[in-house]
Amino acid sequence: MTEFTPLASLLGGLLIGLAAVLLMALHGRIMGLTGILSGLLPPPDADWSWRAAFLLGAISAPALIVALGDRTIPFETPLSFGAQVVGGLVVGIGAALGSGCTSGHGVCGLARLSPRSLVATCTFMATALATVFVIRHLLGSA
């Protein structure tokens, strides 16, 4: 069980949207985390520095909230180390092949009314729903 948090989630979503708009207004870039990460892999793109800075900020934020806000941020995974590795690999392969993930297609692409992003988002939402149903209710594991 995780707690239903409509207000915090809406607020977080607004901040994610604000970041997407600012990255377009200032850098002219789509805020897709798969694409941003991809440009940092060797050999890094010529414009690696803004990518690294963005990711550094993204990683620092939760650390700062915990340190300064004196609060905990829930993080739980039901998966073993091996499942994390395999699952992560497949997440990366799928997102790279499909040219984007939740942030790139699901937020930025949909906001641009891109037909490719609409197809991508509907596809990954549907297969994610089906996968969780199969794992939790047909195979019956946690």
Add this chain to the structure above:
Amino acid sequence: MTIIAALAIGLIFGTGIAVSGMINPAKVINFFDIAGTWDPSLAFVMAGALAVTMVGYRVVLRRPAPMLDREFHVPTSRQIDLPLILGSAIFGIAWGATGACPGGIIPAIGLGEPAALVFVVSIAIGIGIVRLVQARR
């Protein structure tokens, strides 16, 4: 300036991911478990993010260029092809199984969670594999 701005925008993004709960794989999995321990929170994340981005992009993309670059780098392809559908289907399966998407799990490294680092390194290797294969074609 480009770098400081990117760092600040990354901080806003990471705060949004942390506050929204997207940072927690268990919460993501529960969003998809409509028949079980359903947690609809992430619909509110998507709604909030989309509302701001839709309006913001309308204003921003009307300008001739971004403030810190010469041009907007916006994808132009409109083709619905097999890699898009196959890749998205594969991504969704793994996202549902792990609760880890790149945007949610990268900020989780800042929580000092070893699992987050394992996920991110694995995701990066997965992206790298696809890049290698595509570069050979």
